[in-house]
Amino acid sequence: MDMERDHYEDVAFFTSRLGVFWFVILASGLLLFPFIASNYLKTYYIYVANCIAVNVIAAIGLNLLVGCTGQISLGHAGFFAAGAYATAALTGKLGAPFLPALLIAASLSALLGFLLGLPALRLEGPYLSIATLGFGLTITQIIGKIQYLGARQGLHAPDLVIGPFNLNSDAEKYYLFAAMAFAACLFARNLMKTRVGRAFIAIRDSDVAASTMGVNLMIYKTLAFAVSAFFAGLAGGLYAFVLGYIQPDTFNLLMSIMFLAMIVVGGLGSISGAVAGAVLLTWLDLTLRNVLDVPVLGDWLKSLSQSYFSITGVSNIQYIVFGSIMVLIMLFEPLGLHGIWLRTRQYWKARSDRGRRG
């Protein structure tokens, strides 16, 4: 959007003082959130925030693959599951400390991503979706057979202990999760400003052109899968501790599709879009069941469901509203939430420019 004169300007974290101002506001908001939530709202919202942080990490990772590199994955729940199980097993069964366990689990997930990236070299579009879909479904079947991982009975995650700290409450976990999500954003942002990130974008725009210019498709495509899977594994490892208990059936196709929906609704190829999509969809997923408590709309929906829907109509409404919101966003803003942001920014910029000229 803006003209940049040298590389450092491109990689600089803040481009204006206004940016610093908003960052300070955001950071203090995130830091104070647990206090606000436990004093004025309910601690339930901290749990929701933790779920959001987990999904933000997974969505950023998926966006690196889908939005930035132009590959597709319908199997991210598989990487997520691998990360969750590996972290829970390493800490719970082998007594490994949490952070190393999480990193090992995410690396394991990255290895799986690399392996899945190999067939991806020869597959595109719908064929790649089917291959990744197969992976996602297979991995939960395999976990379901491994007695060591609790098979279909599921696996307990132990207490979350880092050094001398025992992170028992949601608020304590929140700081860890929020920091992780922040680090993930930062990492993804920086990655996209390096040679690797530019190679990803070149592959997305045209892999033939990219390889002509010397981008090694084999390395960068598999790397994109590995990095993306690393994020998913990291998110999965945290998810195991949000719930405290994991079971293969939890990591189903619907979960992979939700991840994909997050980045599409948020805006493909943009980090803030992935964050916005993850925040919005997780929030809707966890709180739309209260849609009937909304003052006027709730009563109207209730009478609608009683007169036209089946006995489970009231519960279906939650999903009808969920779907409608997604459809409306895509219909009116194909670039997703990120598109809305871009247009708003453009509007204010144009206004201030006009003001300066006039």
Add this chain to the structure above:
Amino acid sequence: MRTHILLASFALFFLIACMGFPAFAEEGVTDTEIHIGQWGPQTGPAAAWGSVARGTGVLFEMINEKGGIHGRKIIYHTFNDAYNPAQTLAGVKQLQESVGIFAWVGGVGTAPGMAVKDYLMERKVPWISPASGSMHWIDPPQKYLFATYPLYKMEAKALCRYSVEILGKNRIAIAYQNDDYGANGLKGAKEELAKHGLTLVAQVPVDTGEGDLRPHAAKLKQSDADTVLLWVAPKHAIALLGAAKAMKYDPQWMSTSTCSDYPYLYDISKGLWEGVITTFFGDGPDSFGPLMREYKAAYDKFAAPGERWGTFFTAGFGFAEPLVEALHRCGRDLSRERLVEELEKLQYFRGVMGRISFAPFDPDDPMCRQGQTEVFIAKCVEDGDMVQLTDWLKID
């Protein structure tokens, strides 16, 4: 004069202190209300079990219509978790922290329940009758968690005993789902047959996602079993019956309470279900007990149009019965500790389920929190009707 002021200020302070701390009240209980919660999948893969939570709701409406329990109405909070543990935990936390639920009842599914177990137990919130037969609920036993769903192991023992002792069969095979449910059935069958000096002639695992069950049916036929236990989901049980019929293989099929909704199974299997023997842990919806008739009347009055009077629906009544009974026994003076005490005192309590007994909490004895240990055996006959074959059998 000074002492007077001192005394007066003491009195005032005392008065204020008393106002600040009204008589001790339990979370989720007021003078006129008791708040009870339940989750259940109304949408998603397990939506068929959503009727459990709706059944419980009708029971509570029936109780409220009669004036509630010792002058308190039951306020029932239920939500749809779509069988997604993250949503179960979200809903439970929200209700617990905003409304303040006195006790939870039922709740379909092992994974959703396991996601909230620790949360509820840490807060000492009683939870009665998780609606799935898992060892997780009672092993290790929890002071505030009371399981009533009979263990799948017991059902397998009951069926094996019946087929060996009454039907005189000796070649018994099992097709079992590759999970908690199937594994417990397998274990129970092995243990019981060992007592009779027998072993299983075939053990055929079935994966939850399996589509084609002909190879499984062929394996069973090869073993030449005269009795086959079906520790699988209803759709797989029917697929196996169909595949075996095509192979002209016709053993005595036996299955669990999970597959005991005869009219439904008879209907979707196009009559194949006739002759199948299953266990039951509660009276059938069409049994003629006075209690079941009372429930049927409540169903006619309160249930949503289109609601089916089936076993899952009546199970929703049954799961809540021990809670309701204990609430009655508590009287006006209601607290969670009192409720736990009264639940522990339940001995051979009989509603529409088998008799339920608990015992004082003993961390070393899982059975102190397993309420029901009896089942009965019945057979599906023409039109999906049920013929009871045995009385209640106590299995240990």
